[in-house]
Amino acid sequence: MSKHHHRLPLLAAVTLLLSLRLSATDHPPTTTPITRFQNYLRINTAHPNPDYNTAVTYLSSFARTIPTLQIQTLYFTTPDKPLLLITWPGSNPSLPSVLLNSHLDSVPAESLKWFHDPFEAHLSPDDGKIYARGAQDDKCVGMQYLEAIKELEINFHYSPTRTVHISYVPEEEVGGFDGMAKFVKSVEFKKLNVGFVLDEGQASTTDEFRTFYADRSPWHVVIKATGVPGHGSRMYDNSAMENMMKSIEVITKFRENQFDLVKAGLAATSEVISANPVFLKAGIPSPTGFVMNMQPSEVEAGFDIRQPPTADPDLMRKRIAEEWAPAWRNMTYEITEKGPLRDFMGRPLMTATDGSNPWWSIFKQAVEAAGGKLAKPEILTSTTDARFMRQIGIPTLGFSPMKNTPILLHDHNEFLKDSVYLEGIKNSVLLKQRSVHLKSFDEDSNLLGAKFSGLLWTCYLVYQNFSCNMQISYCKNITRIAGDGF
Numbered sequence: 470m471s472k473h474h475h476r477l478p479l480l481a482a483v484t485l486l487l488s489l490r491l492s493a494t495d496h497p498p499t500t501t502p503i504t505r506f507q508n509y510l511r512i513n514t515a516h517p518n519p520d521y522n523t524a525v526t527y528l529s530s531f532a533r534t535i536p537t538l539q540i541q542t543l544y545f546t547t548p549d550k551p552l553l554l555i556t557w558p559g560s561n562p563s564l565p566s567v568l569l570n571s572h573l574d575s576v577p578a579e580s581l582k583w584f585h586d587p588f589e590a591h592l593s594p595d596d597g598k599i600y601a602r603g604a605q606d607d608k609c610v611g612m613q614y615l616e617a618i619k620e621l622e623i624n625f626h627y628s629p630t631r632t633v634h635i636s637y638v639p640e641e642e643v644g645g646f647d648g649m650a651k652f653v654k655s656v657e658f659k660k661l662n663v664g665f666v667l668d669e670g671q672a673s674t675t676d677e678f679r680t681f682y683a684d685r686s687p688w689h690v691v692i693k694a695t696g697v698p699g700h701g702s703r704m705y706d707n708s709a710m711e712n713m714m715k716s717i718e719v720i721t722k723f724r725e726n727q728f729d730l731v732k733a734g735l736a737a738t739s740e741v742i743s744a745n746p747v748f749l750k751a752g753i754p755s756p757t758g759f760v761m762n763m764q765p766s767e768v769e770a771g772f773d774i775r776q777p778p779t780a781d782p783d784l785m786r787k788r789i790a791e792e793w794a795p796a797w798r799n800m801t802y803e804i805t806e807k808g809p810l811r812d813f814m815g816r817p818l819m820t821a822t823d824g825s826n827p828w829w830s831i832f833k834q835a836v837e838a839a840g841g842k843l844a845k846p847e848i849l850t851s852t853t854d855a856r857f858m859r860q861i862g863i864p865t866l867g868f869s870p871m872k873n874t875p876i877l878l879h880d881h882n883e884f885l886k887d888s889v890y891l892e893g894i895k896n897s898v899l900l901k902q903r904s905v906h907l908k909s910f911d912e913d914s915n916l917l918g919a920k921f922s923g924l925l926w927t928c929y930l931v932y933q934n935f936s937c938n939m940q941i942s943y944c945k946n947i948t949r950i951a952g953d954g955f
């Protein structure tokens with residue numbers, strides 16, 4: 470196809486975008502990638518009452534404009550928590566598929582603290598910033614996946630070898646237990662034969678894209694001290710308060726030691742264990758506050774603990790039992806593990822980002838082919854649904870293509886620039902082209918850490934010029950192993 474032909478779609482998109490900005494009130498809304506993104510953002514899927522069904526209806530109707538896509542809505546709990554699964558069938562369904570995941574929900578927004586209504590998806594005419602809850606986390610990627618498929622399918626008549634699935638899951642922001650956690654355990658998921666997952670990442674403030682190969686796993690730890698109550702004037706050993714304060718000192722010291730590693734530049738925040746106090750419950754309430762002349766018999770404290778996959782969960786359990794809440798100090802504890810640290814084989818919950826993982830190589834090449842640079846892969850300080858896929862051994866990377874963008878997830882005035890969003894579609898297009906043609910390699914490599922024996926793929930990039938003006942080198946026969954006939 471000619472260069473001229475390929476540049477048309479972007480030109481058209483830019484023209485539409487410009488005309489929209491110039492005369493938003495003169496014409497009925499024009500459908501462009503940007504307006505479609507805005508429409509998705511306008512559906513309020515924030516907690517505590519996310520409107521999942523409207524979002525699913527909207528995404529399905531857009532998906533129906535791409536004829537080859539198969540659409541299904543799955544329910545694992547109640548009818549108000551749908552999971553949308555869109556499939557782009559590949560010509561060789563026996564190959565492990567690629568799953569592109571995003572969540573439908575978002576955290577609440579305090580409207581009054583925003584420059585613009587968080588569900589209006591206001592596009593600022595001066596700088597192209599689209600203000601909306603979910604603009605970065607993570608409605609951008611969800612729409613970019615579909616836009617990329619539309620571009621490949623409609624404009625390039627391109628069909629994948631490998632099947633691609635796109636999932637839109639509910640409840641990620643409240644732990645994923647009624648969303649991805651149930652999905653990965655379902656028969657429906659098993660049937661997808663997923664080999665690789667792309668999930669959400671985070672914005673990058675620099676020119677390099679960020680990729681996440683692991684999440685820190687949260688534990689909620691509540692420690693409790695009990696003792697005999699006593700008059701406020703008495704001095705005696707082992708009061709509940711005294712025992713709790715000893716524990717708090719120990720935990721504070723641990724916290725400081727971890728933090729010092731970060732301050733000294735020896736570790737990233739996400740590579741250490743954070744132990745932050747989140748509540749203290751003590752004292753005997755009185756109508757005016759607390760009873761002041763009485764030492765209480767019970768004290769409770771809560772801690773949010775985040776551990777990287779390199780941490781040893783058994784060691785942490787031992788530390789809590791022996792140092793943080795020892796029985797000999799009349800203390801008890803409760804650990805609520807909100808996420809695993811090991812996969813089903815007992816391995817640390819990490820996706821390899823080196824030559825042992827063929828998907829990583831494809832991913833890296835695709836980003837670079839689109840003119841992007843990747844920063845050193847990171848552990849995410851927080852937690853996403855990616856942990857559920859990693860736990861069953863599926864390589865999963867967190868990636869949201871937003872560079873030169875402040876990190877505003879869960880913040881007031883979350884925004885994404887239109888140009889950054891459009892560039893993300895370009896990235897997604899390339900990534901799909903590359904990964905869906907990763908034709909054949911040791912299929913066991915979808916198990917984390919498996920040896921990449923017999924990598925055999927060819928990059929069928931026949932499009933040297935994309936609509937987005939990118940130059941893709943025509944690569945062929947990157948690796949070839951004799952005897953494989955493809």
Ligand SMILES: [Zn+2]
Nearest residue numbers: 572606607669
């Ligand atoms: Zn998110």
